[in-house]
Amino acid sequence: MKITVVGAGAVGATCADNIARKELAEELILLDIREGFAEGKAIDMMQTSALLGFDTKIKGVTNDYAATADSEVVVITSGLPRKPGMTREELIGTNANIVKSVTENILKYSPNTIIIVVSNPMDTMNYLTLKTSGLPKNRILGMGGALDSARFKYYLSQELGCSPADLNAVVIGGHGDTTMIPLINHATWNSIPVTQLLSKEQQDKVVAATMVGGATLTKLIGTSAWYAPGAGTAAMVESIVRDEKKLISCGVALDGEYGQKDISLVVPVILGKGGFEKILDFKLSDAEQAEFNKSADAVRNMNQVLVDTGVI
Numbered sequence: 354m355k356i357t358v359v360g361a362g363a364v365g366a367t368c369a370d371n372i373a374r375k376e377l378a379e380e381l382i383l384l385d386i387r388e389g390f391a392e393g394k395a396i397d398m399m400q401t402s403a404l405l406g407f408d409t410k411i412k413g414v415t416n417d418y419a420a421t422a423d424s425e426v427v428v429i430t431s432g433l434p435r436k437p438g439m440t441r442e443e444l445i446g447t448n449a450n451i452v453k454s455v456t457e458n459i460l461k462y463s464p465n466t467i468i469i470v471v472s473n474p475m476d477t478m479n480y481l482t483l484k485t486s487g488l489p490k491n492r493i494l495g496m497g498g499a500l501d502s503a504r505f506k507y508y509l510s511q512e513l514g515c516s517p518a519d520l521n522a523v524v525i526g527g528h529g530d531t532t533m534i535p536l537i538n539h540a541t542w543n544s545i546p547v548t549q550l551l552s553k554e555q556q557d558k559v560v561a562a563t564m565v566g567g568a569t570l571t572k573l574i575g576t577s578a579w580y581a582p583g584a585g586t587a588a589m590v591e592s593i594v595r596d597e598k599k600l601i602s603c604g605v606a607l608d609g610e611y612g613q614k615d616i617s618l619v620v621p622v623i624l625g626k627g628g629f630e631k632i633l634d635f636k637l638s639d640a641e642q643a644e645f646n647k648s649a650d651a652v653r654n655m656n657q658v659l660v661d662t663g664v665i
């Protein structure tokens with residue numbers, strides 16, 4: 354198994370670190386545009402292998418796409434992160450061209466790969482990859498729901514005083530401060546609906562904190578988060594390469610599912626060796642469907658920017 358991570362910055366390096374520790378690949382290529390940067394990060398990580406006991410061989414390269422040839426999974430994290438006070442959507446001007454050119458270069462050497470898009474604004478960057486790569490839709494996934502659902506579980510666990518591992522809780526919609534939809538009415542603790550365990554006030558607090566989870570960390574750190582984003586991406590990689598068939602909410606192309614078409618939005622899917630194998634229908638209430646449609650409108654407006662600026 355060979356995996357490539359493009360972008361050796363905070364998220365890319367953390368994702369690579371998780372992939373290596375879990376030995377999800379024999380060979381892991383870390384690629385960055387900054388001279389020597391990926392090489393340095395790869396050597397640093399390789400120097401943990403004697404301590405941590407993993408066998409994955411990590412190699413860093415500067416823009417050398419030939420080294421990525423025949424990767425079965427490629428994670429794209431290249432691009433600017435936001436700074437405090439910014440939205441993810443403000444990154445589109447720089448990141449669209451980066452994601453487009455990285456995708457083109459990757460496909461020259463790994464034409465049948467599975468791509469996981471992390472760069473923001475993720476819903477629109479994933480749509481860009483769908484429009485430009487020519488890959489079957491099952492092989493193109495956006496990372497957002499894995500992270501947002503983990504944050505949702507974290508905030509729920511804080512209110513409930515329970516283990517996040519005992520929770521089932523899913524976020525769908527867009528991966529944006531105002532477009533994500535934590536499905537509080539579907540969340541359970543050991544099969545008990547959390548709505549039976551938390552007051553309406555507590556539920557609203559958890560939902561609000563989840564939605565601005567990324568912005569909260571960006572304000573505290575000065576740049577956006579990387580530990581949970583790296584782990585969320587590695588969890589997707591793991592379900593794919595081990596064919597685990599886990600239910601993880603991911604950005605995928607919708608073709609009528611959840612009432613939407615010609616768009617990438619986050620919905621619950623089964624992830625296995627071919628990418629996403631199935632989209633789960635969560636049977637949204639009318640209010641939840643209305644929120645989903647509102648998110649779709651906002652994401653569609655961002656996607657239109659790609660058309661207006663000639664990127665697609």
Ligand SMILES: NC(=O)C1=CN([C@@H]2O[C@H](COP(=O)(O)OP(=O)(O)OC[C@H]3O[C@@H](n4cnc5c(N)ncnc54)[C@H](O)[C@@H]3O)[C@@H](O)[C@H]2O)C=CC1
Binds near residue numbers: 384472
């Ligand atoms: N979807 C999600 O849930 C999340 C998305 N993100 C996004 O991931 C992206 C990366 O974030 P960080 O790692 O924190 O940023 P970072 O600045 O630490 O790393 C980005 C890396 O991309 C590299 N890069 C830029 N252009 C490139 C190109 N053309 N080819 C190869 N490498 C290139 C840079 O040299 C840099 O090392 C950002 O767009 C951020 O908003 C971050 C966290 C979560």
Ligand SMILES: O=C([O-])CC(=O)C(=O)O
Binds near residue numbers: 567
């Ligand atoms: O907040 C950001 O800009 C990065 C990101 O997508 C997240 O951490 O959810």
